[in-house]
């Protein structure tokens with residue numbers, strides 16, 4: 220396996236073979252003289268968790284490479300390394316004084332850091348019409364982890380899992396001091412997330428969204444807040460809240476990432492979720508003592524994320540100094556890669572961020588599957604927190620026993636506490652949830668309309684919320700009162716029961732409707748029509764296919780999950796604000812659903 224250390228030599232060897240290969244070589248795609256020159260100007264930095272980081276000497280080289288040979292590079296690297304690779308390409312920063320060697324190193328590191336961040340957060344590229352960089356169409360973006368050198372060394376020790384040294388195992392102790400800092404949300408909620416939006420007399424609210432990597436779309440949600448990876452400064456082992464230092468504690472509350480709308484107060488309980496909700500409350504009341512770890516699983520869209528955030532809020536309400544952090548496993552992986560790029564200080568800081576917590580909440584842990592080095596680090600973080608009686612809460616779309624490609628030692632840890640599942644809610648509960656959502660968003664929706672919507676789908680609250688939003692938006696736009704007949708117009712084709720929609724069906728309909736090919740949808744084109752079609756496709760897939768943003772990104776040409784999140788956010792907003800888009804959306808939905816019924 221290629222380690223991050225090996226990557227520069229692997230790259231050098233690859234480039235040499237490629238540029239000297241015959242035009243009809245079976246091993247390498249044909250390369251033009253210009254592409255050859257581009258290739259030779261790239262510097263390899265690292266490959267971690269399936270992301271290969273390269274830097275270019277200038278913007279021009281960077282952009283040309285993205286345009287001309289990024290697909291070929293991914294393909295060739297994938298063959299060479301034996302697993303799918305996503306490219307992260309950035310411009311190597313220049314230092315003003317060439318003699319200042321250290322300055323140059325630092326700026327190179329910054330460039331690398333940016334490179335990883337750019338690679339991992341590509342939604343802004345889509346937003347601004349810049350080039351995207353991705354592996355060839357149909358290839359997954361990040362599926363495999365190369366262990367960092369330290370981790371590999373630890374494995375070669377042959378020590379067992381518990382006693383293995385992690386890359387972060389030898390770190391300085393924490394100096395004492397208080398930990399509480401003001402809640403970022405308290406200060407930022409208004410600025411970041413608009414309040415209820417009144418559309419023509421209606422009451423369509425816009426909720427905050429803070430789930431950076433795999434946030435399920437709420438129909439009232441503005442997904443503009445894609446969280447940035449964290450960059451901090453020094454590393455420490457686990458300590459108790461009472462002894463942690465002020466200086467070291469700035470991160471915990473600022474970075475807790477709790478969505479203010481997801482509390483126990485806004486969570487509706489019923490037979491389907493009573494037990495997990497009670498377990499979550501117990502954990503918030505007695506972190507580290509009640510059930511540790513608490514593992515919640517269930518189908519997408521049934522409220523796991525909501526419960527996870529609620530634990531964090533309630534725990535902080537009961538004990539304001541508690542250090543809490545909510546993170547998705549994808550975000551954690553991204554931070555880990557950034558930390559590796561940042562060198563020892565950043566790695567130490569990464570460790571501090573996680574091991575200095577009293578309550579660590581990790582959502583969608585299934586995405587850790589296949590990411591070996593992140594798993595390795597998480598294993599040590601888990602042990603450190605657990606041994607210090609600090610609480611860990613995890614969620615997944617499946618029980619630990621079905622996380623088949625997760626390392627056994629991690630799976631065993633997950634199974635060591637309380638495992639509980641959120642089930643599909645009954646009609647009463649679904650109605651109560653919709654009523655709560657309407658009330659929270661200031662929309663007055665009659666009970667019979669709530670029942671009508673709630674009875675159309677039982678497997679995803681997210682989908683029901685989507686239908687509710689559309690009904691409210693439709694009535695606002697047309698000035699009609701919210702009645703069953705108005706709801707029927709909107710909902711009849713978007714929530715038919717017993718119809719399974721696949722991403723392939725969505726793509727077929729999108730291709731026909733916009734007259735774009737599959738290659739165009741999954742390719743790099745930035746032509747407006749194709750971008751619109753692609754964004755509609757991603758959004759509709761997210762709405763109807765119960766697929767994570769990561770999986771959807773893979774289907775659409777190996778794009779990053781943040782690109783999908785961006786598309787979702789944009790479409791959701793457009794549907795609520797623009798009648799033409801709303802109608803287009805209705806039409807597409809109708810076509811997709813009727814295609815699904817024909818199969």
Ligand SMILES: Nc1ncnc2c1ncn2[C@@H]1O[C@H](COP(=O)(O)OP(=O)(O)OP(=O)(O)O)[C@@H](O)[C@H]1O
Nearest residue numbers: 435437485486487519520521522523524525680681
């Ligand atoms: N019991 C409930 N009470 C109130 N809202 C709920 C409830 N269950 C689900 N929801 C709402 O449904 C939406 C989707 O829920 P959530 O994101 O928590 O699902 P999830 O199970 O984490 O999905 P995924 O597995 O895709 O991450 C959210 O807006 C959430 O507030």
